Amino acid sequence: MALPELEPGVPPPDGGRLREDVRRFLAAAEFEPRCDSWLTGADPDFSRELGARGWLGMTLPVEYGGRGRSALERFVVIEELLAAGAPVGAHWIADRQMGPSILAHGTEEQKRAFLPAIARGECFFAIGMSEPDSGSDLASVRTRAERVDGAWRLTGTKVWTSGAHIAHAMVVLARSAPGPARHEGLSQFIVRLPAEGVAVRPIPGLSGEHHFNEVVFDGAPAELFGREGDGWRQVTAELAYERSGPERFLSTFALVRLVCSLTPGAASGRLVGRLWALRQASLAVAGALEAGRDPTLEAALVKDLGTRFEREVIDVAREQLGVEPDPASPDLAARLLAQAVVQAPGFTLRGGTNEILRGIVARGLGVR
Numbered sequence: 200m201a202l203p204e205l206e207p208g209v210p211p212p213d214g215g216r217l218r219e220d221v222r223r224f225l226a227a228a229e230f231e232p233r234c235d236s237w238l239t240g241a242d243p244d245f246s247r248e249l250g251a252r253g254w255l256g257m258t259l260p261v262e263y264g265g266r267g268r269s270a271l272e273r274f275v276v277i278e279e280l281l282a283a284g285a286p287v288g289a290h291w292i293a294d295r296q297m298g299p300s301i302l303a304h305g306t307e308e309q310k311r312a313f314l315p316a317i318a319r320g321e322c323f324f325a326i327g328m329s330e331p332d333s334g335s336d337l338a339s340v341r342t343r344a345e346r347v348d349g350a351w352r353l354t355g356t357k358v359w360t361s362g363a364h365i366a367h368a369m370v371v372l373a374r375s376a377p378g379p380a381r382h383e384g385l386s387q388f389i390v391r392l393p394a395e396g397v398a399v400r401p402i403p404g405l406s407g408e409h410h411f412n413e414v415v416f417d418g419a420p421a422e423l424f425g426r427e428g429d430g431w432r433q434v435t436a437e438l439a440y441e442r443s444g445p446e447r448f449l450s451t452f453a454l455v456r457l458v459c460s461l462t463p464g465a466a467s468g469r470l471v472g473r474l475w476a477l478r479q480a481s482l483a484v485a486g487a488l489e490a491g492r493d494p495t496l497e498a499a500l501v502k503d504l505g506t507r508f509e510r511e512v513i514d515v516a517r518e519q520l521g522v523e524p525d526p527a528s529p530d531l532a533a534r535l536l537a538q539a540v541v542q543a544p545g546f547t548l549r550g551g552t553n554e555i556l557r558g559i560v561a562r563g564l565g566v567r
Contacts, residue, residue: 206486211272221279224252232284232531234538235450238361238545239410240286246320249280249287255294256318259302264315270489274445274482281449282456288410289365293317293324295444296437297370304425304433309389313368327357327371327390327414328434337372337434338381344373344388344421351375351388351423352396353416359549363399363412366392371421372430385430388421396420405541406526435495443484443498447505448477450546451512451539457532458512462519470515477505496563499556506546507553513539 211217228248233240249255257273259265280287298317301309316322333339342355353373363369369390378384390397396419402411425433455474459467480501487494516536522528524537547553561567 206483209271209486210275210482211269214272214275217272217275218279221254221276225279225283225285228285230284230286232453232535233286234284234453234535235542236284237281237287237291237446237450238549239288239404239408239538239542240284241288241362241365241410242286243289243320243323243365245286246290246323248320249290250318250320255290255320256298256314259298259314259318263302263310264318265298266318270485271482274485278445278449278478281445282452284453288362289323290317290320291446292326292362293322296441297324297326300370300433300437301424303436304387309422309424316367322368323362323366325360325363325366325369325392325412325414327360327369329357329359331356331358338385338431340372340374340385342371342373342416344375344386347418351421353388353390353419353421355416357414357416358402358411360399360412360414361410363392363414364401364409368392369414370424371416372434373421375427375430378428382431384428385434386427387424387430387433389424390416390419390421394419406537408541436493438495438498443481443488443494443501445478445481447502448474448481448508450542451509451516453535454512454516454532454539457535458516458519461532464519466515466519470512473508477501477508481505496560499559503553503556503560509539509546510543513543 230242230245253266254276256265257268257276258270261267294317298314301313313322328337330341342353342357344351344353353371355373357371369392371388371390372385373388374384375386376384396417398415400413401409402413403409404411455470458470484494484497484501487497513536520532522530522533522536524540525533526537528534558567
C-alpha cells in the first residue's frame, strides 16, 4: 500500500494582499521575536488584537463568530505570525484545533459558548492528554470520568499541559467505561476553568519559564464533549490539525533568518531548500483538510520531518553564527539560540514522538 497522493496546496487568490496586511501589522506591533513562540510566547492582549482583525477563528462559520475563510487563507496568516516569532501562545490551541473540533463534535450550546469567544481571542484552551508515567502511550489513560448524580466528574492527573494556567477551558481525554481494548471506553470532556476540584500546578522549564503545568482533577465537574466512548477517534482527528501545520518547521525560523542574513552560503541554502519542501508538504495537508479529506498519515510525516529539521537548525546556527546560547546576552542571535536549545528536547516529543509517528505511518501502509 502506498501513501495517497496529496495535491499541492494552492494559495488563495487574495493571499498576497492578506500576507501584506499581516506583515504591516507585525511591523508596527511591539514584541521581541522568539523561537517556539507558539508554545512559550503567550500575550493575551496580542491575541485579542488578532481576533479584532479577524485573524482568529478564520475558518469557523460566520454564524458562530468566525470569518468563513479557507484553511489556506488561515495558513497565510499563521505562517507570517510564526515567521515573525510573534507571541501567539495564548490562543494557539483554541484556534488551531479546538475551534474545528468543537464545530465538528460540540453541542449547540458548546458551539455558542466557545466559538465566538475563540474568534475574538477571549477564550483560551488547554488539552489534557499526557499522564504521569505514560510516555507517548496515549491509550494508557487512567484519568476516570464517572457519573455522579446525573453529572460527569473527573478524577486523575494530566501533565505537560501547556497554558492551563491561563486557559478558560480544558478538553480532557478520560476513561468513561471499561472496554475490551485500550482504545475503547474513552471519551472527551470539557472542563471550564477555574473550577472546584481542579488544581493547576506549574512545571518550570529548564530556563525557569512557565508554560507547562500539571493538572489534578479531584471530582471536577465536566461536560461530555462529542459522543460517549468516541474519544479515541475524536483525539486522532484533532491530531491531524496539531501535527501538520507550519509550526512544525517554523519554530526556529528566527534562527534560520539570522543564518541566511549573516552567513549566506551553502549551509543556509540547504536549510532554505528543506524548509521550502516542508512548507509545500504542509500546504498540501492544509489543502486536504480544506477538501474534507483525512490526511492522518501525511500529517504524521510532516511532523516527523519538520521537527527533526528544527533540531538540525540549531546545529547549523551554532556553527555558522559562532555564538554560544545565552538567554541574557545583548546579542539577539545568542538569545534566540538559547531559546531554541532549551525548547529542542520537546520538538520531537510533543504531538507524538517520532517513533510513534513512524508507527502510525507503517500501520497505515500495511507494513506493521
